[in-house]
Amino acid sequence: MLTHSQAAKEFNKDESRVDWHDKAIWHLRQNRDLGVNKIPNWQQLRETASEIKLNVLSHLDTYLEEFEKMALSNGVHVHWALDGDEHNKIVKDILEKHSVQKLVKSKSMLTEECNLNPYLEKYSIEIVDTDLGERIIQLAKEKPSHITAPAIHKKKEEIDQLFQKMLGTPPSNGDAQFLVNAARTDLRKKFLNADAAITGVNFAIAESGGFVVCTNEGNADLGVHLAPVHIACMGIEKIIPKLEHLGVFLRLLARSANGQSITSYSSHFFKPRKGQEMHIVIVDNGRSKQLASEDFRNSLKCIRCGACMNTCPIYRRSGGHSYGSTIPGPIGSILSPNIDLKKYSSLPFASTLCGSCTDVCPVKIDIHSQLYKWRQIIMKEHPNRVKQMAMKTNQKVFEHPRLYNIVGIVMRRAIKLLPKSILYNKLNIWGKQRDLPNAPKKSFKEWYNERS
Amino acid sequence: MKEVNSRTKILYRIKENKPNDKTNIDLGQFFIDDNENSVINFCENLVDNDGDYLILDRADNLQEVLLKEINGRSFADLTGNIVDHQSWSFNGLISPKKWSDIKVSIINGIIGVAENGAVWLDDDSMQNIRTLPFIVDHTIFILNVKQIVPTMHHAYEALGKIKTGFGAFIAGPSKTGDIEQNLIIGAHGPMSHLVIIVGSSDSQ
Amino acid sequence: MKVGLFIPCYIDQFYPQVGVATLELLEKLGVNIYYPKNQTCCGQPMANSGFECYSKDTCKLFIKNFREYDYVVTPSGSCAYHVRHHYNIIEQNENVTHLRKNTFELCDFIANVMETLHLDASLHKKVGLHQSCHGLRGLKLGQGSELVSEPHSIAESLLLKVQGLELVSLNRKDECCGFGGTFAITEEAISIKMGKDRLTDHIKNGVEIITATDMSCLMHLEGISKRNNLPIEVKHIAEILNSQC
Numbered sequence: 001m002l003t004h005s006q007a008a009k010e011f012n013k014d015e016s017r018v019d020w021h022d023k024a025i026w027h028l029r030q031n032r033d034l035g036v037n038k039i040p041n042w043q044q045l046r047e048t049a050s051e052i053k054l055n056v057l058s059h060l061d062t063y064l065e066e067f068e069k070m071a072l073s074n075g076v077h078v079h080w081a082l083d084g085d086e087h088n089k090i091v092k093d094i095l096e097k098h099s100v101q102k103l104v105k106s107k108s109m110l111t112e113e114c115n116l117n118p119y120l121e122k123y124s125i126e127i128v129d130t131d132l133g134e135r136i137i138q139l140a141k142e143k144p145s146h147i148t149a150p151a152i153h154k155k156k157e158e159i160d161q162l163f164q165k166m167l168g169t170p171p172s173n174g175d176a177q178f179l180v181n182a183a184r185t186d187l188r189k190k191f192l193n194a195d196a197a198i199t200g201v202n203f204a205i206a207e208s209g210g211f212v213v214c215t216n217e218g219n220a221d222l223g224v225h226l227a228p229v230h231i232a233c234m235g236i237e238k239i240i241p242k243l244e245h246l247g248v249f250l251r252l253l254a255r256s257a258n259g260q261s262i263t264s265y266s267s268h269f270f271k272p273r274k275g276q277e278m279h280i281v282i283v284d285n286g287r288s289k290q291l292a293s294e295d296f297r298n299s300l301k302c303i304r305c306g307a308c309m310n311t312c313p314i315y316r317r318s319g320g321h322s323y324g325s326t327i328p329g330p331i332g333s334i335l336s337p338n339i340d341l342k343k344y345s346s347l348p349f350a351s352t353l354c355g356s357c358t359d360v361c362p363v364k365i366d367i368h369s370q371l372y373k374w375r376q377i378i379m380k381e382h383p384n385r386v387k388q389m390a391m392k393t394n395q396k397v398f399e400h401p402r403l404y405n406i407v408g409i410v411m412r413r414a415i416k417l418l419p420k421s422i423l424y425n426k427l428n429i430w431g432k433q434r435d436l437p438n439a440p441k442k443s444f445k446e447w448y449n450e451r452s
Numbered sequence: 453m454k455e456v457n458s459r460t461k462i463l464y465r466i467k468e469n470k471p472n473d474k475t476n477i478d479l480g481q482f483f484i485d486d487n488e489n490s491v492i493n494f495c496e497n498l499v500d501n502d503g504d505y506l507i508l509d510r511a512d513n514l515q516e517v518l519l520k521e522i523n524g525r526s527f528a529d530l531t532g533n534i535v536d537h538q539s540w541s542f543n544g545l546i547s548p549k550k551w552s553d554i555k556v557s558i559i560n561g562i563i564g565v566a567e568n569g570a571v572w573l574d575d576d577s578m579q580n581i582r583t584l585p586f587i588v589d590h591t592i593f594i595l596n597v598k599q600i601v602p603t604m605h606h607a608y609e610a611l612g613k614i615k616t617g618f619g620a621f622i623a624g625p626s627k628t629g630d631i632e633q634n635l636i637i638g639a640h641g642p643m644s645h646l647v648i649i650v651g652s653s654d655s656q
Numbered sequence: 657m658k659v660g661l662f663i664p665c666y667i668d669q670f671y672p673q674v675g676v677a678t679l680e681l682l683e684k685l686g687v688n689i690y691y692p693k694n695q696t697c698c699g700q701p702m703a704n705s706g707f708e709c710y711s712k713d714t715c716k717l718f719i720k721n722f723r724e725y726d727y728v729v730t731p732s733g734s735c736a737y738h739v740r741h742h743y744n745i746i747e748q749n750e751n752v753t754h755l756r757k758n759t760f761e762l763c764d765f766i767a768n769v770m771e772t773l774h775l776d777a778s779l780h781k782k783v784g785l786h787q788s789c790h791g792l793r794g795l796k797l798g799q800g801s802e803l804v805s806e807p808h809s810i811a812e813s814l815l816l817k818v819q820g821l822e823l824v825s826l827n828r829k830d831e832c833c834g835f836g837g838t839f840a841i842t843e844e845a846i847s848i849k850m851g852k853d854r855l856t857d858h859i860k861n862g863v864e865i866i867t868a869t870d871m872s873c874l875m876h877l878e879g880i881s882k883r884n885n886l887p888i889e890v891k892h893i894a895e896i897l898n899s900q901c
């Protein structure tokens with residue numbers, strides 16, 4: 001796998017595309033600002049959300065048990081999966097029981113995380129992603145690059161080409177309205193013929209055994225209300241204690257994502273409709289492990305709004321795929337090392353620690369502090385030799401004032417005296433696209449000594 | 453028995469690993485009443501969410517208004533406000549696949565939320581036809597002005613324990629920004645969303 | 657009140673004029689300021705790269721150098737932030753807790769400890785303020801655009817006291833410049849792009865001089881600007897607050 005910086009370098013070869021990508025995503029951040037500024041006690045709302053989530057983590061086992069009990073009494077089937085493989089198998093078994101051949105699925109980062117699509121395709125089950133963005137990347141055989149806007153990396157002309165090839169549409173010059181209509185017509189057939197529908201879960205309510213799914217397109221609802229089987233997949237951390245807490249989270253979620261006051265559809269499922277079967281799959285997949293770590297457990301508060309991605313100056317200029325993980329961006333960079341420290345070891349370094357992510361996060365996850373903490377762990381377990389050498393040298397120099405003074409003098413002389421060709425050699429990455437500062441004759445310390 | 457095993461394992465791990473926080477959660481601070489502007493706010497925020505509204509002081513001429521909106525298209529009225537024309541009938545065993553032919557739905561809203569223009573509906577107001585407001589091209593909701601509350605907190609307070617099997621806040625038409633952030637209305641279902649607010653706001 | 661001056665390593669070596677301006681400015685304001693000569697660095701470069709462990713002795717040296725002062729002032733939000741927030745890795749004795757509380761970024765010190773109302777400075781230029789992240793979001797020297805609260809910025813309000821200075825508003829008022837310490841090297845492509853984009857925002861809005869509370873951001877911006885012959889200069893905020901013309 002490419003490291004983040006390698007992938008980012010690739011992405012930056014086309015600067016105008018970087019500008020386009022940055023602008024598109026910054027637009028979400030700007031809308032978010034407009035949306036949140038309409039709520040005067042926004043900070044208290046974030047604080048409360050964060051407290052509720054901490055309460056959830058502190059009672060997660062009992063809430064899950066309560067949730068299960070209530071869901072069962074509502075006539076819903078409940079399943080538990082330790083990891084992605086088990087989740088996939090549970091889903092497949094349900095589908096097989098109902099001889100499902102055609103399946104519609106609304107957006108769920110969890111099923112992405114578990115790699116459900118390729119798994120089901122092996123069993124010749126047709127699986128159709130119905131969120132437009134997800135549908136686009138499904139047709140393009142790509143991965144989502146953003147958690148709320150999965151196809152944000154694609155230009156409309158590219159989507160036009162894709163639809164021509166995959167759906168047989170006539171060329172439209174990237175006319176968004178035309179392309180949406182084409183997808184609508186194609187997907188309507190899929191909805192009407194589906195044998196089962198899968199959705200994610202935004203919030204699951206312990207006290208009632210119900211769960212909430214939020215969309216703007218209404219694709220989750222169209223899928224589940226038509227199909228005879230509804231399977232909802234959720235991570236263990238999606239629980240909230242009470243219905244009333246939704247008031248807090250539904251106010252935060254869409255506003256943080258793109259400034260909307262609420263998504264068009266916030267659907268609350270408690271019982272299957274007459275003749276329908278409803279299943280909930282509760283998935284751990286490393287979350288209970290993350291729970292053990294005081295430094296990192298707060299990342300489980302995430303409500304997947306995507307705000308940290310939209311605000312991240314690195315994400316906007318490197319694209320979601322550069323992270324190589326299911327969840328990209330700042331939150332992905334603190335969740336992924338828990339899954340595979342070695343594979344994702346470059347992610348916590350894909351940040352300037354500017355802290356903007358922490359301040360936009362609606363549940364107040366200390367994202368940039370966690371990035372800093374992951375760095376310490378990664379350098380202990382998988383030290384990067386070059387960096388380590390450099391830092392050991394720093395250590396020596398900075399610990400010893402005399403040595404520091406001498407190194408300073410030598411360095412400044414070198415910058416002054418050496419020809420540019422040597423100064424800006426290949427090893428000087430700073431100087432590749434940046435000038436070095438002018439080397440002054442005297443350091444501040446030398447000046448100060450002479451002055452007094 | 454594998455399911456039982458995983459369940460036990462997961463719950464055990466959580467018990468071992470969970471923090472121990474005892475912070476009290478107080479939502480009281482968010483019940484800031486702004487009833488005065490609720491109707492105006494509702495309308496403004498609804499429009500922000502690409503919905504539309506009509507305010508009728510009295511319900512007398514509701515049928516007339518509805519028929520004008522329906523404009524001759526096939527419709528399903530779950531509110532009983534249209535008596536002179538034939539609504540779609542769900543009594544016959546018509547396959548849901550046929551429901552794509554219904555163009556307009558008329559459903560009673562139970563609660564309206566001023567801060568976002570959302571309307572709450574449940575299995576009762578949908579007469580268990582959950583698909584309806586998601587599959588038609590145009591949705592019309594009838595909302596009594598007295599049912600508009602300021603915020604989501606008030607809305608959940610008003611709902612209390614939800615007894616039906618399904619309910620939803622619907623705040624606007626089906627829409628997507630998935631193609632280069634261009635806002636397109638009518639991603640899957642409704643291309644328009646109209647809330648008719650009945651009753652004058654002075655009577656609040 | 658005895659105040660110690662901490663001059664970060666890269667300012668000491670590359671931008672002594674910033675140290676000079678800081679010292680002169682504080683003296684002008686009547687502060688008893690001392691410069692302990694055994695100082696080197698606050699330890700941040702190692703820590704941010706994931707080598708906190710190598711920075712402990714550097715932190716201890718900092719404490720040793722400054723333990724006798726009531727306050728430490730430094731022309732770097734980043735270093736002040738590091739001392740305040742990341743000196744939890746060494747033993748928390750009285751000196752450490754004292755210095756973690758009383759190490760101030762220059763503007764913060766002038767505005768909130770000295771409560772200075774008047775500055776005798778003038779500069780007839782169009783100036784753009786780069787909000788260095790560690791100062792803004794770390795030390796809360798202003799209100800970041802992410803938060804919903806009264807807008808304020810300590811650096812901005814000090815700049816507004818400089819005669820003749822025109823403070824230019826930007827399209828993105830507090831986006832990171834892309835320096836980020838070793839990030840500038842390990843993520844070179846993005847670092848450069850971020851820097852370029854910041855420069856473009858300032859230039860497009862007519863800025864002649866970019867200023868900041870952190871010289872590290874400015875060193876990075878200046879490096880890119882010079883390489884591309886861009887029509888813009890950088891000056892640390894200490895230099896501006898100390899300027900007379």
Ligand code: SF4
Pocket residue numbers: 256301302303304305306307308309331357360361362363364365367
């Ligand atoms: S970490 Fe916070 S900002 Fe990022 S997606 Fe999760 S909830 Fe949203």
